[in-house]
Amino acid sequence: MADTTDKTSETTAAGSTATVKEPFYDIAKWATKAPEGEKLISTAYGDKVTEDLRYVKNEPGVHKPDPILVADNVTRRFGGMTAVDVRHFEIERHGITALIGPNGAGKTTFFNLMTGFDTPNTGTWQFDGKDMAHVNPEKVARGGMVRTFQLTKVMSRLTVLDNMMLGAQSHPGEGMFRSLFPGAWKKQEKENREKAEALLDRFLLYKKKDDYAGALSGGQRKLLEMARALMCDPKLVMLDEPMAGVNPALKQSLLDHIISLREDGTTVLFVEHDINMVRHIADWVTVMAEGKIVAEGQPKTVMDDPAVVDAYLGAHANIDLGDDSVLEGLEGGNA
Numbered sequence: 001m002a003d004t005t006d007k008t009s010e011t012t013a014a015g016s017t018a019t020v021k022e023p024f025y026d027i028a029k030w031a032t033k034a035p036e037g038e039k040l041i042s043t044a045y046g047d048k049v050t051e052d053l054r055y056v057k058n059e060p061g062v063h064k065p066d067p068i069l070v071a072d073n074v075t076r077r078f079g080g081m082t083a084v085d086v087r088h089f090e091i092e093r094h095g096i097t098a099l100i101g102p103n104g105a106g107k108t109t110f111f112n113l114m115t116g117f118d119t120p121n122t123g124t125w126q127f128d129g130k131d132m133a134h135v136n137p138e139k140v141a142r143g144g145m146v147r148t149f150q151l152t153k154v155m156s157r158l159t160v161l162d163n164m165m166l167g168a169q170s171h172p173g174e175g176m177f178r179s180l181f182p183g184a185w186k187k188q189e190k191e192n193r194e195k196a197e198a199l200l201d202r203f204l205l206y207k208k209k210d211d212y213a214g215a216l217s218g219g220q221r222k223l224l225e226m227a228r229a230l231m232c233d234p235k236l237v238m239l240d241e242p243m244a245g246v247n248p249a250l251k252q253s254l255l256d257h258i259i260s261l262r263e264d265g266t267t268v269l270f271v272e273h274d275i276n277m278v279r280h281i282a283d284w285v286t287v288m289a290e291g292k293i294v295a296e297g298q299p300k301t302v303m304d305d306p307a308v309v310d311a312y313l314g315a316h317a318n319i320d321l322g323d324d325s326v327l328e329g330l331e332g333g334n335a
């Protein structure tokens with residue numbers, strides 16, 4: 001009889017002191033609670049996304065099986081120029097989506113709009129089922145949608161660790177009333193510090209934690225911004241050119257970090273001009289030009305499409321995108 005008892009209820013019945021085990025199949029909870037410093041090897045989310053996107057048509061504005069962000073008729077005009085004109089756009093939950101397109105296509109402006117840093121002329125969008133139009137950036141971040149900036153915005157006069165602490169959500173000691181009870185927030189601060197240190201370790205910045213952020217190289221600032229974005233456990237991270245200015249030696253680890261975000265259950269949207277990176281880590285590619293979504297689909301299909309290559313990838317148009325060795329040689333040559 002005992003053999004038929006379900007494991008969770010067995011532990012509960014054992015007494016109040018026993019810890020109730022998380023069900024093994026609940027991978028999201030299990031994944032985010034992985035012991036500090038332990039690398040999680042799971043392809044569960046990657047496999048789910050591959051399966052979900054397998055039969056989605058390669059066409060602009062196409063519906064996805066499980067979207068985390070859905071945007072409709074989002075426009076932003078600057079004077080007479082329309083910077084963003086997105087009719088319909090969805091991001092598949094748990095996937096790594098690349099947003100590519102030439103300079104001035106409207107990619108950063110679109111990020112600004114989705115995350116509340118700018119206000120559109122028209123448009124609605126839902127993040128994780130909630131309306132996000134007219135919501136300020138702090139609330140957007142608290143809702144689980146966090147972005148990094150093309151030009152990094154680290155606080156130069158603060159230490160690396162203090163920059164990380166600023167990324168933590170709603171510090172309980174910040175309220176006037178609650179600040180009178182240090183016991184309540186000291187525990188939280190300790191947890192935030194431990195989390196910050198673990199993330200800095202993961203992003204190879206632990207040794208720099210007491211240095212001023214202003215003393216970091218451009219690439220290290222990019223890493224710090226990404227690490228800081230993860231302090232509030234976002235559901236969706238939006239990375240605006242995470243590779244720009246990153247030393248080639250760090251690029252591989254940055255790619256690994258982004259893949260590990262997906263393994264942890266975080267959805268990633270990134271803007272990137274580095275075609276090599278897009279080809280290697282994206283589950284889905286969306287192409288923007290003159291404010292519009294002009295193509296989207298599986299990376300191989302989109303990036304091998306001569307029309308996309310010619311029209312939207314500009315300087316990269318003459319590269320044989322099917323030949324990895326050419327791309328690797330090119331990347332080394334630029335370094």
Ligand SMILES: Nc1ncnc2c1ncn2[C@@H]1O[C@H](COP(=O)(O)OP(=O)(O)OP(=O)(O)O)[C@@H](O)[C@H]1O
Nearest residue numbers: 078081083101102103104105106107108109110150
């Ligand atoms: N605050 C602003 N005022 C006026 N024009 C702007 C403003 N912000 C962006 N633009 C214009 O909107 C267009 C889209 O710019 P955006 O920065 O979004 O492009 P992008 O795709 O991110 O380009 P890049 O790849 O160079 O970063 C450009 O023509 C840009 O000059």
Ligand SMILES: [Mg+2]
Nearest residue numbers: 107108109150
């Ligand atoms: Mg930009």
